[in-house]
Amino acid sequence: MNADQPLLAVESLSVRFKLPQGWVTAVDNVGFAIRPGEVVGIVGESGSGKSQILLSVMGLLASNGKSSGSVRFRGTELLNRPVAELDHIRGSAMSMIFQDPMTSLNPYMRVSQQLTEVLTVHQGMSEATALKTATDMLERVRIPDAKRRIGLFPHEFSGGMRQRVMIAMALLCKPALLLADEPTTALDVTVQAQILELMAELGRDLGTAIAIVTHDLGVIARLCDRVVVLYGGRIMEEGLVDDIFHDTRHPYTAGLVAATPRLDAATHGELLTIPGQPRAAMGDLPGCPFAPRCALKTEICHQTPPLKSGQAGHRLACHNRQVRGGEVRA
Numbered sequence: 001m002n003a004d005q006p007l008l009a010v011e012s013l014s015v016r017f018k019l020p021q022g023w024v025t026a027v028d029n030v031g032f033a034i035r036p037g038e039v040v041g042i043v044g045e046s047g048s049g050k051s052q053i054l055l056s057v058m059g060l061l062a063s064n065g066k067s068s069g070s071v072r073f074r075g076t077e078l079l080n081r082p083v084a085e086l087d088h089i090r091g092s093a094m095s096m097i098f099q100d101p102m103t104s105l106n107p108y109m110r111v112s113q114q115l116t117e118v119l120t121v122h123q124g125m126s127e128a129t130a131l132k133t134a135t136d137m138l139e140r141v142r143i144p145d146a147k148r149r150i151g152l153f154p155h156e157f158s159g160g161m162r163q164r165v166m167i168a169m170a171l172l173c174k175p176a177l178l179l180a181d182e183p184t185t186a187l188d189v190t191v192q193a194q195i196l197e198l199m200a201e202l203g204r205d206l207g208t209a210i211a212i213v214t215h216d217l218g219v220i221a222r223l224c225d226r227v228v229v230l231y232g233g234r235i236m237e238e239g240l241v242d243d244i245f246h247d248t249r250h251p252y253t254a255g256l257v258a259a260t261p262r263l264d265a266a267t268h269g270e271l272l273t274i275p276g277q278p279r280a281a282m283g284d285l286p287g288c289p290f291a292p293r294c295a296l297k298t299e300i301c302h303q304t305p306p307l308k309s310g311q312a313g314h315r316l317a318c319h320n321r322q323v324r325g326g327e328v329r330a
């Protein structure tokens with residue numbers, strides 16, 4: 001593999017759903033890349049299309065959904081591939097963690113069986129080696145007394161411990177890419193932080209790139225190298241995390257940054273919110289989707305802003321703000 005080639009290249013990805021009253025657009029012409037070992041955040045309010053992007057990559061869209069565009073993993077097109085071909089990649093080179101661990105864990109199977117199956121099926125390991133490898137991985141995600149606990153059923157673990165089991169399962173085959181969809185949102189805040197940091201640490205050790213989807217910019221600030229900001233199914237801004245936080249350009253990103261609780265802030269405990277309702281993705285409408293809530297809105301915002309490219313991978317879709325370092329022509 002060419003070192004400059006992205007691990008995952010998403011181009012012009014759109015996701016539409018068929019409803020009784022017609023088609024709705026949930027993801028509108030989204031493109032981004034993830035390089036090997038990189039940790040990329042995808043952030044946006046609820047309904048902005050984050051989950052549908054990950055589900056499209058994994059080939060797991062709901063049956064009334066259709067994706068178009070291109071999703072290449074190590075140069076191979078994944079979009080609209082037959083399930084049998086995707087199965088080869090899913091679970092070994094690429095795996096996904098969901099918000100609710102019970103989505104992926106079978107309640108009727110002991111954890112040992114679920115973890116070893118991944119290894120015997122995808123890597124042809126013997127049962128004994130698989131059990132040893134799975135137990136080691138449970139120890140790495142810091143499940144106490146792993147040798148005994150691996151024989152338990154999923155419901156015998158607490159919520160936080162179950163999410164650790166999920167992370168262990170997702171990382172067992174040392175995937176090149178892990179897709180994590182709000183993996184800790186259901187847990188309390190202190191447990192969330194520990195688990196996310198553990199996930200990032202293991203990812204670093206194994207050389208796994210991670211795409212982490214969240215509505216919480218605080219998570220992104222702690223874990224990610226780069227961030228993609230979504231609104232109404234479109235990319236509003238993308239850049240290095242430090243740049244996005246310290247030199248925020250898009251008014252929507254500025255709203256998210258202001259809404260992120262900071263431990264050192266005078267506003268401690270008081271959450272700022274962006275006025276107005278988040279827009280459900282509809283696509284196909286001209287203009288900036290954020291305009292109805294935007295303080296910088298002018299007449300030109302009735303036209304769809306182009307996604308401009310600047311320095312250091314900065315991209316911005318706003319008529320009234322400049323990209324970093326001036327526009328770069330592709």
Ligand SMILES: Nc1ncnc2c1ncn2[C@@H]1O[C@H](COP(=O)(O)OP(=O)(O)O)[C@@H](O)[C@H]1O
Pocket residue numbers: 017018019024026044045046047048049050051052053062064065280281
């Ligand atoms: N099966 C479906 N049928 C119709 N609309 C859907 C379906 N699944 C998701 N959507 C819509 O797609 C949009 C994006 O959803 P999603 O990606 O889940 O948002 P989030 O950013 O919260 O993860 C939402 O407006 C949602 O209502």
Ligand SMILES: [Mg+2]
Pocket residue numbers: 050051052181
């Ligand atoms: Mg979601």
